[in-house]
Amino acid sequence: MAKTIGQEFVKGLWEEIPPFRLVLGLCPTLAVTKSVENGIGMGLATTFVLVCANILVSLLSGVIPSKIRIACFIIIIATFVTVVELMMQAYAYQLFQNLGIFIPLIVVNCIVLGRSEAFASKNKVVPSFADGLGIGIGFTISLTVISAVRESLGTGKIMGNQLFGSSFEPFSFMVEAPGAFICLGLLLCVMNMVSSK
Amino acid sequence: MPDRKKLTVSYAPFWHDGSSISTKQYHIIAATMLAVIAGLLRYGAPALGVLSLSVGSAMVWEYLMNLATRRPVSIADGNAALIGLLFGMLLPAVTPWWVVIVGTLVAVVIGKQIYGGIGGNPFNPVAVAYAILMISWPIYLDFNAALVNYSFDFPAAYPLVLMNAYGAGGIEAFSLTDFLMGRQTGGIGATFGLGLIVGGIYLMARGFIRWEIAVSFLAGIFVSALCFNLYDPEAFASPGVHLLTGFSLIGAFFLATEDSSSPVNFIPMLIYGALGGVLTVLIRNQGAHVDGVIYAILIINLINPIIDKIRPKATGRVMYHA
Amino acid sequence: MSDKKKRKVAYVIALVCLVVGIVCYAALPDRSQQEPVRVYYESTGENVLFDHQSHSRDFQLGCLDCHHEIAQKENGSHASCVSCHTAESSLVPALGEGGLFDHETHSQYYGLSCTDCHHMYDPESGTSPQNCNACHMETGDDYMPGLADSYHQQCIGCHQDFGVGPTMENCNDCHGPRKRADAFHDQCTGCHEAAKQGPVRDDCMGCHAY
């Protein structure tokens, strides 16, 4: 049964929300979610790449020979990633400094390549756009939630605002790498508990 | 020729000897009592506060987790209490209440319950909790900083810190008897060496813990510390000191032997324990951390499933290319 | 024991532990803040554990070698000694178990008189103590002189200076004709006896001739 455009969009927000449901794109999820700012920045950058790559891949799907499709996808994705990188350098240099190597690494983010391969190359432009946007926004939401939990517990602040009283001693484990795994696991657990009801 | 006696079993029905999970937990709790009481006598009411809060909150977390996961309430098996007690024994006597409560939360929930409860945890819950707290709030787990208000009749600096900073010379003021009798600073229940040894021997004799792990852990510490000591007696303390300071004894008898995170076969147990001891001394002597026991135990927990593959060969096996 | 009963026992144990824990935490003040026996300094290199006792024992350092610059008379800037060394406890934890604040050392070695610390103007309330007997009881003890002693040592100084109220020259102002003898007997002979000079109690005839 073919899904409507709306359904294609909405599925990315819960049903197939990365990285919780599609456990993909874990590298940026774990590495950049130390602060909400980074999380949102990374999410939006990925969304932009996803949407553009999806549109272009679905447009070109008739032209690209199947044997070299992965190479072509990578070229398309890498182009948009470089665009994002340049834009970020030009307009949000500090975010660029914070995210560092993880922006170029969007190229190898499984979500982006995965959507191109699994969805965009087999669908028309409009559903691909909806799919890319949905998954991208879902990814942004996930990163924001994870980073909000980590930043608030790990530093006691969100976007520089003190959350708890001054007597709060930050649980700095949460901003360390192992804290990211535990946070992701617990959120996944909560999500499964909610949806199993 | 395989040993046939090994394969001889009696006819059904089999008898249950009455021992259960809770019996084991309570015996282990009983075995800690000498060390706990020595700690309470030394540090007084604040230590009692830490220990009881730790035990109580661990049981509460277990209960809440049982409710949340809709499983039968399991606090009666004593495992939560034991986790709380062991965790409390590692803490300094003056620990803020919220550190204790967060610690038991991490131990019971993240260390044990999210893996499905008792028997499912890949790591020792107490070691997990202690390591996480050490990363987050090192100052509250620093014995030198926590115990500044206590007046002792022995040097009040944590021996491992002295060893770390000044080498073997740093602990000249102590004798091995001091360490054995608990005349050193440290965790509430981790300093009274004699009590821990007596408790450990009791548990080993009764079979509640596997002697292979505890003995090989201590042997690992002894041998590797001896090597370091022979190489440079100035810089590295003698093996006896390593055995009796820090968390060596409590780690060997009570942490490394935790059931679900330790191997079950003979040779793997020896490797597991010995590796833990060697890592402990390596971290202490070469690493930046003061005590290596907690990290050593976490690392051997990690390799446990791999080394436990070394097992006795089955006597009859399937031949594929017969 | 049935499972249910076991569980009940466990609940009771958990509850008892929690209560004991909370009581221990609530009943004991946070000892780590005030006057520690040792001081823990964090530094970028090695952290330092400073031990008061070994410094005073092994290196013969007095408290004042590090604390209080008495020479500059802290009185003005410092609220008062009592603001730190509270009257409730004369324990000085830095000195170790049972270490007491020692008046004698302070007067003998640091040349402090009682009033250097006591009887100070209180900048908070802007007053000095109004009633002598708020502190000084009828009879004194080791640390607090009795009412009469404290008057003779303390109050009279100012009265002399300003020439107001009872003064030394005029015992009669307070000790009326009858009372003067009592006063003398109670008060003066103490010093005379200690100094072995002048009229003493054992020698009634020295004053009360036939």
Added chain:
Amino acid sequence: MREMVKMVIVLVVLSSLSGGLLAGLKNKYQERIDNQILTFVKGPAIHSILKDASNDPVADRFSLSINDAEKVFFVGIIDGVPRAVAFEAFGGGYGGDLGVMVAVDVQTDEIINISVTTHNETPGIGSAVETDTDFKNQFAGKKAVGDFKVKNDGGEITAMSGATVTSKAVCSAVQRAGDMYQQVKSQIKDQVKNFTG
């Protein structure tokens, strides 16, 4: 065979389109990105050594070519007179080139102050050069054109303890800065006059 040709054509077209797009974007935004780098990387160093300047030295700058290389000079207006220029020079440190921003007073030819911009020195040892103001203050007030050597080499600069190589790198960077200054001194003086408070 036809398929082969198609594959090659598709890949070539895609790559060249991508390359073209990126080159265009890069050209368009190069200036902006340079500005951002100036603000966030070199900016703090320039501001720290030209504290007394009443203008924004990052905005007021000119470039000169020295030995066929473009060199940017930042002008600081002090007491209403454009008398300070800051520029970067490099010296070989322990972990590669070490960048030093040197501010020179064009009226007296004296060094106003120096600041380290980029370095890869050993953390905790050589990296102290970032914060060791005592070391850096030794350069202040000296003639820009002179000999800068550490005491071991017969100079008069006291090296940072344990970081002789880094100290030497700073000295050689300042030395090069002095040489450059010497070379284009008159041009600098001409240019500086154009900036007014």
